[in-house]
Amino acid sequence: MEKEKEPPATEQPKPIVEISGVNKFYGSNHVVKDLSLVIYEKEFLSILGPSGCGKTTLLRMIAGFERQSTGTIIVEGENVENKEPFERNINTVFQSYALFPHMSIYDNIAYGLRMKKVPKKEIKDRVNKALVMVRLEGFGQRYPSQLSGGQKQRVAIARAIINNPRVLLLDEPLGALDMKLRKQMQIELKNLQRKLGITFVYVTHDQEEALTMSDRIAVMNVGNLDQCGKPEDVYDRPATKFIADFIGETNLFETVVEEEKGGVAYLYCEAGDMMGKSEGFDPNEIVYVSVRPEKTKCSVKPVENFSLGGIVRESIYLGNIVKTIINLTNGQAIKINTSVDQPAPPVGSIRYVYWDIKDAVMIYTHANDIINQIESVGLNSFNAAIPELLPKEGENG
Amino acid sequence: MKNKKKFNLETLSARFFSAFVYVFLYAPILIVILFSFNTSRRNITFEGFTVSWYGEMVRNSGLLESFVNTLVVASCSTAIAVVIGTLTAIAMFRYKFKGKGVIDSLLYIPVVIPEIVLGISLLASFAIASVPLGRISLVIAHATFSIPFVVFTVRARLSGYDRSIEEAAMDLGANRIQVLTGITIPIIFPGIVSGAVLAFTLSIDDFIISFFTTGASSITFPLKVMESVRSGIRPDVYALSSIIMLATFIIVIISQSAAYRSKKSGKD
Structure with missing residues (x-):
């Protein structure tokens, strides 16, 4: 169809939304905490987090429905602080679809273009094209109450993308759909994003959904942006x-x-005892070690430098894998996924858990940083008051 | 056999009961229509059939004038009540503000307060504000007791309203006025209409408050009827009442069938 194919994008991705130092308070409730994030052109970015982590609030600030308490949001190089939602070249797909119940599907989709005073003839062409794109040809004259959840969702998407926004915000758009339809819509959405080449910012609490669809994932927890990177990162x-x-x-x-x-x-x-990757830790530093079930192994005899013995409690057949659960001496349940052709350890037997050093993910707790900081502040004044709480050498300093 | 007998008795009593209800409700109304065709001036015996009272009614300028006056007052007060009531309902639905609870409870007072008290207090207020009693004072008074009814019906309609619909409209480029006129009002329109019908009806048949708040220059239809009762009701009042009833009947049928149709289309 296309006569000229654009050369593959090799240049540096251009930022389209730049969020820096954004805070949001609801009264004394600190919902978004000093958050900075750059969203690039044409990428599929998921904002992932449990409910109440501030991800929807962040989305609503980008759309303009909420105003940040402090910090700046720049869209296409322009500070949008004083811009109303209808002045921003950003569109949103709402979790509840938010279709206009008193308008036909055609009028729903045409709404944005009518607001922009696009000529009637052009509206007709573009709406019909949008209906084809979301596979709802012939549904134009129906009303939202006559559609199923998945169809309503498609109308909501068509209504948003018809305005050719630079950024499309999606607030848990598949939340109300059943599992099978969800999977199907995930693929459809991803294809649509690739085809349209616009930036999708996708809010979800479903980590699987985020991993499947995203170019990058921003993980939020209690108002903080914990990490932003590729799904595999x-x-x-x-x-x-x-x-x-x-x-x-x-x-x-x-x-x-x-x-x-x-x-x-x-x-x-x-x-x-166990082993992990060396990343320049101090002795006595507290570190979390995370090992995926598919990377965790167990043996009959202890492996050198590992002494994580336990009893096999369960062995669950899941079709493609077998999940073995081993209870360690402290009661912690260890999950191990093995392929079905490997013999599973019998329930009740003793096994020793181990892993390859490269598969252990080391997570800093920053507990030592905090201790160091406290020490550097100098607590001389406290020493006299509570000497029993402090190490001996503190008495001199 | 026994079963069937019982069933017959049940249906019979049910039929009798419903017939009784309808007779009870509609017999007085039918009597008014009947007597509007009575040749006798007195309304106790039916002497013969005539339509002359309908002609008399048109010639009776006082009666017609009072009726026109009623319609004008009802239209004006309904318009005012609908605007103020709708905006109040939207504001109370959308915003949280200090004293919202107080305003909410205060809305019920004009509804539950005896009309006679409201009438006297309105009369006193007009006297203090030196508003001359007449059409204007009447419109203000009627709007006052109509506003809560509009607020209630509109708010009932808003209760299931998803605010993200408004946000979606704004997101698609509609400014606040366009959202209000193109989205919010059309969606709550059925509530506005039923509020308006309620306000209009209340205004048309209000007697007590009108009695206190109007002057000699603007007599409403209920006041006129009341006045003529003293000297015995003339059949031309019956004639006008019959016409009003016919009009009401037609309006009810139209609105009911419209409601039925919209319900049916929404269910498909």
């Missing part, structure tokens, strides 16, 4: 304990560094 190298736990399944250990030697960190936790 977020999955394989989670920056915080929260992300390791939230995205996919994992086995998480709170450990203390014993020593580092030859690129290996020797660690111990309540349940026993």
